[in-house]
Amino acid sequence: MQKIVPCLWFDGNGEEVINFYTGIFPNSRVTDRLHWPANGPGPKDGSLLTATFELFGQEFMILNGGPDYKFTPALSLYVPCETQAEVDHYWDKLLEGGGKPVKCGWLTDRYGVSWQVAPQAMTRMFQDKDPEKAGRAMRAMMEMTKLDLATVQKAYEGR
Incomplete structure (x- = not known):
């Protein structure tokens, strides 16, 4: 229990x-x-x-x-994902019926509940000991609504 x-x-x-x-x-x-x-x-x-x-x-x-x-974004439910396909699935499903995308992987579903849908690989990039790599990844993520792992990976690698 x-x-x-x-x-x-x-x-x-x-x-x-x-x-x-x-x-x-x-x-x-x-x-x-x-x-x-x-x-x-x-x-x-x-x-x-x-x-x-x-x-x-x-x-x-x-x-x-x-x-x-009523709900506020001060409390959100976090969905850690392993792949971009998983991010896409949960993002799309949670937005169905009137949800609203927010920013940086956050959304509010049609009931007003806030969710964070994020790939775990991105979190590992943010924790890199190289501050340049971690910073590039974080800056790329901050420009997004739904998180795109490939784009953040490119920024992380300096491409």
């Missing part, structure tokens, strides 16, 4: 959110659902109150808490 589970607050569309996220990430599953009780506070229609689900084995909870709170 995971000791800390991120809980994401939504305004009544939690079931739709779960279907969206579990449809993007392989090996995803819903592990629990709790519906509003008929005799309790809140909606009397038995709609979803909370649900837990896993993406790549990472547990998350959603709460259909109402319109009171």
Whole structure:
């Protein structure tokens, strides 16, 4: 059992959110659902109150808490990728249905959740002991919206 589970607050569309996220990430599953009780506070229609689900084995909870709170980029979900094809897949899928690209590998999905989709090889370039190489890679990345590993690699190598 995971000791800390991120809980994401939504305004009544939690079931739709779960279907969206579990449809993007392989090996995803819903592990629990709790519906509003008929005799309790809140909606009397038995709609979803909370649900837990896993993406790549990472547990998350959603709460259909109402319109009171919204997401900000101060908290984002990071998707480390091994290949450009993986970056492209997650980037495109997370933008479907009204998401917005931001900058430097960040995007906001149609539900307002911020994501970072980045190739791990790029992080290794930024950590290079040669400050010139690392700096060239970082400067190239800072000019991008969706990250392009080949372009950053060329900058890193000084080409």
